[in-house]
Amino acid sequence: MRATPTQAKPRAPAVSGLGRGAVGQAQITDKSGRITEYWSEDDKCPICKTDRYLSPRLRLMVSPCYHKMCESCIDRLFSLGPAACPVCGKIVRKQQFSAQTFQDLGVEEEVAIRRRVAKLFNRRPEDFPSLKAYNDYLEEFEEITFNLVNKVDVEHTQQRLAQYEARNKAIIAAHQQQREHESEKQLQADEEARHERQVRAQRVLAEQKLEQEQREEDEREMVAALATGRSIDDVMRERAKRLEARARDAQKRERAEQQRLQEYERERQARWNAAPKPRQTAAEAEVVREATRSDYVGAFATIDDGTALAPARAAPASLGGRGAAGDGYVDPWLRPELATPDAAAQYRAGGYDWQRQVWQRALGAACDALALRPAEGSLGSA
Missing domain, CATH: 3.30.40.10 (Zinc/RING finger domain, C3HC4 (zinc finger))
Structure with missing residues (x-):
């Protein structure tokens, strides 16, 4: 059975x-x-x-x-x-x-997802310029985790996670290295604490053994003194003096031990705080916020468009943008007058089709622009 x-x-x-x-x-x-x-x-x-x-x-x-x-x-x-x-x-x-x-395997899956996302979102409150920036960071972390755990828009969420990882590889690696260093220091601190407890236990045992030996010695001395015919009052007064002296010595040893422990804690804390900690600037926080909130999930979602290197300029009004005349950059080879038959005849050379090259350049620029996020304020109102 x-x-x-x-x-x-x-x-x-x-x-x-x-x-x-x-x-x-x-x-x-x-x-x-x-x-x-x-x-x-x-x-x-x-x-x-x-x-x-x-x-x-x-x-x-x-x-x-x-x-x-x-x-x-x-x-x-x-x-x-x-x-x-x-x-x-x-x-x-x-x-x-x-x-x-x-x-519960559901808990197993959620813990695995949280562990995977936490490897990328591994920053701390002291890495942010303000509490609001850190709260926004935590909100993005929980939103991505919730979507992956509950199978909500998984493809889009995976793209957001990949985009964030691609844009912040250096920062993620720095924080990961810092965490590994802290983990090693924690293991070393645990080993030192274990050794310190062993030393402390050995000191306590030695102290107890010494007290026991002193008590036995006092008893032998009392018996020997009384055997010689001395007054019991004199023997007890001498014993009280010896006990007071030993108590003072024990207090001195205890104060020295407490001072040693305090010095050990100060040194351990100083070693723990000695490692430099990366701090995120306001500009980096804005880049992280834009990366996690972007809704673009195309083939080039993880490629940095370089907008953080220089301020974006509005397209000129001649091309339908909001910029003033002369603003922005316009490719001189894309001017409409260069794609006319007269221009083609003027710049015609043997084996070279000028009109075809202009249109190919225009189509190439248009297709390349599909992978870039438009700058804020560069599009005309609908």
Whole structure:
């Protein structure tokens, strides 16, 4: 008779029995040891129907499309290369399977999406010129995350995310490097704190041992003094003086220990604050805001149009723009009078069609302009 299922509980990382830890991200790499792999007594592979009762070493992995299957099925279906998921049909690879962390796969997916987006939106409040700029930044992060988690306009959201990444690669890399440096410093600080606790415990044990030895020595001295016939009052007064002197010495040692701990904390905080922190200017914040709010999702969405290098100029009035006469830049080869038969006859040369070249230049400029965002105020009112 099968035992009653017990409550689900976290599972310590264990080497895979089939693939020896080589199935995708088989192990959860958490240096702090606070994150463990999830498993339950009711685990059952939805593909081969193997459960933990028949196979106590059963281990379920999660695919990129968030469907679970055991290591045997993964090895059987995906060892020869990419294949379709048996549940949804999405093409996945064996190395894309990962260990399960949460009981609910919906939470697993949301955490993975948030982790992926947070790698790009990795700035902090001190990196922004104002609190409003930081709040706008967080709003864009939550909007993109919400759309990806709830499958709302996924294609457009992915394009926005790619555009933001392309425009801010240097800043993202700088913050990522800073976070890695801080993580290393945190690990070093944790190791130093652990060593400090060990030293402190050893000092306390040594202090307790010293006090015990002193008490035993006092008792022996009292017995020896009383054995010589001395007055018990004199013996007790001498013992009280020794206890007062030892208490003063213990207080001095305690003050020295407290001073040493305070000095250690000051040095640790100074080392932590020594690393430089990148700060975002107001212009960079505006670039980020425009990049995340852009609704253009064409083939050139991730290409910088260079508008931040120089102020945009309005098109001249002769071309239907808002600029005054002489404003803006006009290609001299696109003037209408150069595309007439008379101009073609005037500039005709052997093997060269002037009119064709003018129209090709005009069409090329028009097609290239489709990939650029128009400058604000450069279009006439409808």
